Amino acid sequence: MSSSVEQKYPLAPLVINHNVVSEPDRKLLQDALIWSIKTSTNYLHQSVSGNKPNEFEVFRQRRKNAFELIQIFDGCAYAPYDPSARLRNKTFPRVAMAEAELPMHLIETIRAVLWDFITVPDHMNEETHEWVKRLMGYFNTEE
Amino acid sequence: MRLISINGHHLSESQINCLREILVVEITSHSETIRTKRTDDMTVFYHYRQMAFNLLQLIDEDPIAPLQQFADPDGHAGPDVCGEPVVIIDNVKVNYLTRMETRMAISAAGFNLEELKKVQKEKGFDIKNHNDLLKMIFEPK
Numbered sequence: 001m002s003s004s005v006e007q008k009y010p011l012a013p014l015v016i017n018h019n020v021v022s023e024p025d026r027k028l029l030q031d032a033l034i035w036s037i038k039t040s041t042n043y044l045h046q047s048v049s050g051n052k053p054n055e056f057e058v059f060r061q062r063r064k065n066a067f068e069l070i071q072i073f074d075g076c077a078y079a080p081y082d083p084s085a086r087l088r089n090k091t092f093p094r095v096a097m098a099e100a101e102l103p104m105h106l107i108e109t110i111r112a113v114l115w116d117f118i119t120v121p122d123h124m125n126e127e128t129h130e131w132v133k134r135l136m137g138y139f140n141t142e143e
Numbered sequence: 144m145r146l147i148s149i150n151g152h153h154l155s156e157s158q159i160n161c162l163r164e165i166l167v168v169e170i171t172s173h174s175e176t177i178r179t180k181r182t183d184d185m186t187v188f189y190h191y192r193q194m195a196f197n198l199l200q201l202i203d204e205d206p207i208a209p210l211q212q213f214a215d216p217d218g219h220a221g222p223d224v225c226g227e228p229v230v231i232i233d234n235v236k237v238n239y240l241t242r243m244e245t246r247m248a249i250s251a252a253g254f255n256l257e258e259l260k261k262v263q264k265e266k267g268f269d270i271k272n273h274n275d276l277l278k279m280i281f282e283p284k
Contacts, residue, residue, distance in 0.1 A: 030174055038167050045160055045203075067170070
């Protein structure tokens with residue numbers, strides 16, 4: 001990659017709650033969300049082949065939210081939310097990105113994805129647990 | 144049982160599943176590219192990743208999929224499909240699908256080929272070659 005291209009298209013930092021997400025963490029975050037899209041797709045496939053269980057809508061929505069999060073984290077789509085919304089709604093979450101705030105349903109999605117990821121038997125190891133815990137920390141909504 | 148027809152070709156469950164896998168691979172590989180590489184036109188990767196996801200949503204009957212993004216430049220959108228229990232991707236969207244196919248074919252023939260082969264092997268698809276599938280469904284009948 002030429003330096004001119006790098007200068008022309010710099011990689012925008014991902015900032016969540018005033019914390020710059022490191023490149024390794026950024027990759028892990030993307031990996032977890034891609035994993036969620038894959039597993040949700042597998043689940044939806046099994047569901048549409050037979051009867052639709054109650055969780056069908058949950059996984060379809062989760063896949064949609066996971067994709068939206070990937071886009072936001074890549075900087076190709078800012079969260080289309082009114083920045084002043086929090087002023088009108090005291091309960092609006094305070095997970096702030098560099099130029100946007102994540103709404104609660106997306107925060108819940110990323111938490112659910114990370115939680116599901118760690119509960120997969122193959123992922124139950126100290127290293128994975130450590131980085132999942134670290135990523136969870138970015139999405140703390142407490143003041 | 145649902146029916147998915149693309150460009151007049153009815154897809155079997157196995158073929159639909161194969162298409163799903165291809166689209167997930169597309170999303171994965173484009174995401175990796177977007178995160179790690181800077182090119183002269185990153186919007187291409189954003190665009191195709193978005194289209195791959197839209198198609199994935201559509202074949203899973205997502206009524207809230209942003210179908211208007213399937214519109215071609217002439218404004219041929221797909222609101223008539225939205226919400227219907229049977230998903231038919233008809234020839235109205237052939238222009239869109241042709242563009243999609245172009246990218247997918249390039250991608251599948253290139254860096255995604257090995258990944259797709261691995262996925263097909265793992266899933267035990269009865270499709271000999273994913274290119275045959277893509278060629279079939281994206282060519283107007």
